[in-house]
Amino acid sequence: MSTSNGSGSGEPRKHTISVLVENRFGVLSRVAGLFSARGYNIESLSVGETLDPAVSRMTLVVTGDEFIIEQVTKQLHKLIDVIKVSDLTDDRHVERELVLIRVNAEPQHRAEILRTVDIFRAKVVDVTPISFILEATGDEGKIEALIELLRPMGIQEIVRTGKVAITRGPKTKAARKVEQPKRPRPVDDPRVVGFAD
Amino acid sequence: MRMSGARMVLECLKREGVDTIFGLPGGAVLPIYDVLYDFEGLRHILVRQEAAAGHAAEGYSRTTGKIGVCLVTSGPAATNLVTALQDAMMDSIPIVAFTGQVPTHLIGNDAFQEADNVGITRPCTKHNFLVKDGKDIGPIIREAFHIASTGRPGPVHIDLPKDVLVKEAEMIWPERVHLRSYNPTVDGHPGQIKRAAKSIVRAKRPVLYVGGGVISADAHAELRELAELTQVPLTQTLMGLGAFPMAHPLSLDMLGMHGSYYANMAVHHSDRLVAVGARFDDRVTGRVDAFAPNAEIIHIDVDPSSISKNIKVDVPIVGDCRRVLAKLVEAVREELKQEVPAAVREARQQWAQQVAEWKRDFPLRYDWSDDVIKPQYVIQELSNLTNGEAFIVTGVGQHQMWAAQYYRFKHPRRWCTSGGLGTMGYGLPTAMGVQAAHPGKLVVNVDGDGSFQMNSQEMATCFTENLPVKTIIINNSGHGMVRQWQRIIYKERYCAIDLPGIPDWVKLAEAYGCVGLRVTKPSEVVPALEKMLATPAPVILDVCVDKDECVFPMVPAGGANTDMILSPPSREKKEQAARAQTGF
Numbered sequence A: 001m002s003t004s005n006g007s008g009s010g011e012p013r014k015h016t017i018s019v020l021v022e023n024r025f026g027v028l029s030r031v032a033g034l035f036s037a038r039g040y041n042i043e044s045l046s047v048g049e050t051l052d053p054a055v056s057r058m059t060l061v062v063t064g065d066e067f068i069i070e071q072v073t074k075q076l077h078k079l080i081d082v083i084k085v086s087d088l089t090d091d092r093h094v095e096r097e098l099v100l101i102r103v104n105a106e107p108q109h110r111a112e113i114l115r116t117v118d119i120f121r122a123k124v125v126d127v128t129p130i131s132f133i134l135e136a137t138g139d140e141g142k143i144e145a146l147i148e149l150l151r152p153m154g155i156q157e158i159v160r161t162g163k164v165a166i167t168r169g170p171k172t173k174a175a176r177k178v179e180q181p182k183r184p185r186p187v188d189d190p191r192v193v194g195f196a197d
Numbered sequence B: 001m002r003m004s005g006a007r008m009v010l011e012c013l014k015r016e017g018v019d020t021i022f023g024l025p026g027g028a029v030l031p032i033y034d035v036l037y038d039f040e041g042l043r044h045i046l047v048r049q050e051a052a053a054g055h056a057a058e059g060y061s062r063t064t065g066k067i068g069v070c071l072v073t074s075g076p077a078a079t080n081l082v083t084a085l086q087d088a089m090m091d092s093i094p095i096v097a098f099t100g101q102v103p104t105h106l107i108g109n110d111a112f113q114e115a116d117n118v119g120i121t122r123p124c125t126k127h128n129f130l131v132k133d134g135k136d137i138g139p140i141i142r143e144a145f146h147i148a149s150t151g152r153p154g155p156v157h158i159d160l161p162k163d164v165l166v167k168e169a170e171m172i173w174p175e176r177v178h179l180r181s182y183n184p185t186v187d188g189h190p191g192q193i194k195r196a197a198k199s200i201v202r203a204k205r206p207v208l209y210v211g212g213g214v215i216s217a218d219a220h221a222e223l224r225e226l227a228e229l230t231q232v233p234l235t236q237t238l239m240g241l242g243a244f245p246m247a248h249p250l251s252l253d254m255l256g257m258h259g260s261y262y263a264n265m266a267v268h269h270s271d272r273l274v275a276v277g278a279r280f281d282d283r284v285t286g287r288v289d290a291f292a293p294n295a296e297i298i299h300i301d302v303d304p305s306s307i308s309k310n311i312k313v314d315v316p317i318v319g320d321c322r323r324v325l326a327k328l329v330e331a332v333r334e335e336l337k338q339e340v341p342a343a344v345r346e347a348r349q350q351w352a353q354q355v356a357e358w359k360r361d362f363p364l365r366y367d368w369s370d371d372v373i374k375p376q377y378v379i380q381e382l383s384n385l386t387n388g389e390a391f392i393v394t395g396v397g398q399h400q401m402w403a404a405q406y407y408r409f410k411h412p413r414r415w416c417t418s419g420g421l422g423t424m425g426y427g428l429p430t431a432m433g434v435q436a437a438h439p440g441k442l443v444v445n446v447d448g449d450g451s452f453q454m455n456s457q458e459m460a461t462c463f464t465e466n467l468p469v470k471t472i473i474i475n476n477s478g479h480g481m482v483r484q485w486q487r488i489i490y491k492e493r494y495c496a497i498d499l500p501g502i503p504d505w506v507k508l509a510e511a512y513g514c515v516g517l518r519v520t521k522p523s524e525v526v527p528a529l530e531k532m533l534a535t536p537a538p539v540i541l542d543v544c545v546d547k548d549e550c551v552f553p554m555v556p557a558g559g560a561n562t563d564m565i566l567s568p569p570s571r572e573k574k575e576q577a578a579r580a581q582t583g584f
C-alpha cells in the first residue's frame, strides 16, 4: 500500500481534458468552482457549443501527477451537469489554439515579419504604418515558436485562446450518440456560417 | 392543472411523500406560506433560526432514510442555512432545501434581501437550481429528490424567485426522472467482487472498516452476514455507528483519532482492510503513510471519487453498499466451498486471539471518582437505562466523543452527529427533526455547554411544537475539547475556553416552559436520568462534570494511529504530541 499524496505517483505533466456538459446556466462556474475549491490549477479553459446546442464542450488543460488527474476527472464527472469526461492526453488527438499578436512593424522589419507569417501559415489581419496584428493557429509548440521569432521586433500585446482538442480518426458509436443533434439546424442559421472572416 | 408556483411547490412535495417541513417565513416565500395556511397533509415546524431548519431536516432524514425538507426566505435566511447545507454535504445526508429569492427582474440589482443564493450554495450542495419559470417547478423538484437520494446522497438546494411563486403555470409532473448526465453506478463489478471474496477468504489478518455509507444504503443486514460468515472483526467510523451491534463479539468499536486502542491496532496490523461506505477521512487515518501499512485495501463505495483519494486502493468496487455486500456474501460462500489452506486457518486463529487480547488488555477506561461526576459514566448509565435503543444526537466536542465511545448502539439510524463538518450547535435542532419524525420515541441530545449555546433558542421550538427532546448538557464550564488540545499539545496555555456557568440551565429550561434538572454528584446521576426519561416534556439535564477529564485514546492530529495517548500524558509525551501537531 502507498499513499496517494506520497511519492511514486508519477511526474506532474500537462493533461488535456475534454468535458461534455449540459449547456445550462451556471455550468461554467460549477467547473471553475470545482478547481478552485480543490486547489487544482486550470492552465487554460475554452468552452463552445457542440453539434447539439443543448451540449457544450469544455477543453481544459491541467497540470498534475496521475493521482491529481484521476481526482480531477472523477470530481468533474461527479458534477450533475457533466455528461462525459475524457483525458485526451494519451489518445491520438489534434490540439489547436489561436493567437492574436500586435507586433511592431517598422519598415526595416516588415519583410521579415511577413516571411515569418508565411512560414507559420499565419495571417496579417490588421495593418498600420508601424504595426501589424497577426493571427495564427496551431498547437502550443508552434504558437510558442512564432512568439519567440517575433519577440525581437517588439511584441506589444498577445491575446491567446484556450486550447481546443479533438481525437483523430472516426468517432466511436457511443460518442456519436451524445452529440447527435436533436433536430437538423436550418442552413440559414448564422451560427453555421459564422466562421468566415 | 394550472396553479400558482407557490401551490405547485407544496403539491409537488406532497406527491414526493413529504409529510413534514421545517421552516421560517419571510417576504420572498410569503406566497408559499399563504398557500400553507389551509393546505392539508403537510406539517410545518416553525424553527427559530434557519440553520436549525436545515439541521432538523438532517435529523429527520438520517433516522428515517427519507428526504428531509426545509424552507426559508431569501438573503439572510439563505445565508443562515448554509452551515446546515455544508454539514449535510460532508455527511452525505439527503435533504432538499428551498430558499426564496427576489423577483426575477430584480435579480442582480442588489434588491432588498437579495443574495446570490445559488452562487453561495454551489460548493456546499450536491446540486442546486434557480427556478426561472413556473412550469419547471415540477420537473426540478423531481430531479432534486432524485439527485439527493441516489448515488452518494447529499443536499440539493432550490432557489425560488417570488414572481415565479406568484404567477400561475401549468403543473408538469414527470413520471420518471432521466438525467443523461447523471447515472450513478449501483451494481459492483462482478470480477472485482470475486477478487475481493478470494482475497478476504485467504487473508490472514483481515479487518472490516465500515462507515456511514452502510447506514445510508441500509446495508447493515448484509454487512452482518458478511462479518459473521467470514468471522472478520469489524470497526465502525463515527458516521457508521449503529451499522453493527457494538455488543457483538466481532465488534471493535470505533476507530480513528478517539477510537479504541484495539480498533486502531487491528487496522494497523491488518493484511486486508475491507472498507465499506467509508472515505479514509484524516480523523480516521491519522498520518496516511502510517495507516494500515501492510494491508491490501478493498474499498466498496458508491462514490468513485472517494476511491484512492487519500489512500491508494488495491481492489476498488464502485456501487451501492447493500447490493455489493449481498453479492460479496454470495461470492464468499462460493469461495468457501474450496478448502482454505491450513496456514491461513491457523493464522486467522492467531489473529482472532491477538485481537481479543488487545480488547481485553486495553479496554476503554476512565478513573472513577466518588466526588465528581465523570462524563463517561453519564453516557454509560444513559446507555444502560435506555438499553442502547434511544435516538442519540450530539453537539461537537468531548461529549460527542464520549457519546460515541460509551453508548452501546444496537441499531442503525439511531445516531446523529456532525461527523465531517464538526458543527457545534448541531445537537438540539437535529434532535428536534428526529423527534418530529418519531413521535413518542425517546430522543436524547447529548450536548456540550458550548455547543448547546449555539442553537439553544430552539428550546422554544421544542416547547411550542411539542417535541419533547431530552438534552443532557455535559457541563464542564468550557470548551472542553479545545481545553484538551491546549492541555496536551499547547503546553497548558489555556486561552479563550472558559464558559463561566452562565446561563443557569435549569432556569433557562424553565424560561422556555420546559423542565430543568441539575446534578453535581455521581450518586445523583442515575436518579436524575430516570427522572428525565420519565418526564413527558422537553428537558434540560445539567450535569456538572469533571472539567479536567480528557478524551482518550487520542491520536494527535498528524500522528500515526499507533501513537495513541491512552491516559493523561507525561511531559515527554506532551512535547512529542506538540511536535507531531500539524494543525487543529
Ligand SMILES: Cc1ncc(C[n+]2csc(CCOP(=O)(O)OP(=O)(O)O)c2C)c(N)n1
Pocket: B395, B396, B397, B398, B399, B400, B422, B423, B424, B425, B447, B448, B449, B450, B451, B452, B474, B476, B478, B479, B480, B481, B482
Ligand atoms: C461552529 C464551530 N465553532 C468552533 C468549533 C471548534 N470547536 C470544536 S470543539 C469546541 C468546544 C466544544 O465545547 P462544548 O460544546 O462545551 O463541548 P465539550 O468539548 O466541552 O464537551 C470548539 C470551540 C466547532 N467545532 N464548531
